[in-house]
Amino acid sequence: MYQSRCGLLCSECENRELCDCPGCLELEEGNWAGDCDIKQCCENRRLEHCGLCSKFPCAMLRNTAFDPEDGDDGERLVTLKRWAEEQASPKEKRRSCIIIGVTSGVAAGAVLGALSGSFAPVMFACVITGTAIGIMIDIFKQNK
Secondary structure (H helix, E strand, O other), rough: OOOOOOOOOOOHHHHHOOOOOOOOOOOOOOOOOOOHHHHHHHHHHOOOOHHHHHOOOOOHHHHHOOOOOEEEEEEEEHHHHHHHHHHHHHHHHHHHHEEEEEHHHHHHHHHHHHHOOOOHHHHHHHHHHHHHHHHHHHHHHHHO
């Protein structure tokens, strides 16, 4: 479960208690520091957090994450990526396993085809094998 729009871990924020801040997910406007452009951007795009945005990580988020005074050296970007992965649908996860399998098959086929001299048949066999492995990984993950 995510804690903020920007990836900040509210549970570790010292300002939460000092300012009696319920967190940006609970506030209708702004945050403990005033208006928050990141919160407003997420809400305008109807996103739960920045990690789900097609522009992640945008310049505004990077500037906030690496701000010398209030940033966290990019730690929130790692958190947002993890939250997005946790929220990925089974279909998205399956597609990524298959893509990894196909990509691995193409790479292996290119190397083995070049070494063996019979490029097309080896490439075809490796792509089929890679795709099958990707599908098997997906099935294994679903049965876990």
